[in-house]
Amino acid sequence: MSVQYQAVGWNRQKRIYDSVLAGGILTYLAIFAGLGAVLYPSATAETLLIRGFGTLALVLLHIILCIGPLCRLNRRFLPLLYNRRHLGVAMFLVALVHGVVSIIQFHALGDVSPLISLFVSNTRYESLAQFPFEALGFAALLVLFVMAATSHDFWLHNLSAPAWKRIHMLVYLAYAMLVAHVMLGALQADRNVALAVLLGVGIVLVSSLHLLAGAKERRMDREIAGAERDGFVEVCAVDNIPEKRAKVVSLGSERVAVFRYDGKVSAISNVCRHQNGPLGEGRIIDGCVTCPWHGYQYSPDSGASPPPFTDKVPTYQTKLIGDQVLIHPCAHPPGTRLKPSLIEHVIAGQTK
């Protein structure tokens, strides 16, 4: 979280994340080149380079696509989400090396422009076995470029989180095109069973995780809040909300996070302004609701970020009747301070 835009707001976690990433990339390439040279002594350096970077980009893309649903299914994976954009940009650069070297190797030695040659050297679009798979890879690379170029918080804030998310959902299209690129390209020319099996496992793994996470979210959206009393709806008993944590409740198409802290109850929108992270899955740190994704903070009673930050989320009026927590379904404008409901007062009143 930073007031000004910086190329990268480095901190210890990001340095560790990026060091592990760079180490992993170099290790993979070294192992691939070493094993390739031993197992396929007739393979040229260019071939090893193209295949090494190509398979690495595919592996990284699978990892990236698994992180989101894994975090929705289990909070222990959240540290992987923190710096996922660096992983995405690294994957794009690896894919770019694969693409550029491939174009130089296969399309730069004729009398036609390499980029034109890429699209006109093979036009057998009607054949599955001899499909011009290079075009699919090129299109996927363009999508990945758009995503890498707009990955910075500058674009996130200026495009708004929902629009930015829509653009970045194009990664699913890029994934489908890359699978087709490999399936109709490398797997047609090379009858290696291992590559086919690994790709099949990757498709099943990524698809299953996304469907499982999607089904879980759908169940949450369908959970209807409790009975209505005087315009307020029941959420749960106050004891069911852990201290400094929240209970998330769906109100129509909105999710609201009801926090319990220091003998008080407040409710704010569950959607973080930064990347739409689930605030209700975070906790209160230093008096502020802290988003579990990237640490953006909001005051639980006003929904406003502490100065000098200016982000704000909508707030909801709460009420305690007996031990039941109720909230009013109408959102107050972002940053509206509302009086929290006092738990001690209710308990004291009951015991009199």
Added chain:
Amino acid sequence: MIQPLRRSHLWIWIAIAALLPVLFTAGVIVRRDTTPTNPDVHWEKLK
């Protein structure tokens, strides 16, 4: 606010989960043997 995004996300993955296995199976079925007719002749040896 983001429920429509969640809904689109789920439908996209239902489509991908249905489409990619079909493409994968079709791709495996049409794989051709790229071994040269005469396995003793290989272009890499002629360099």
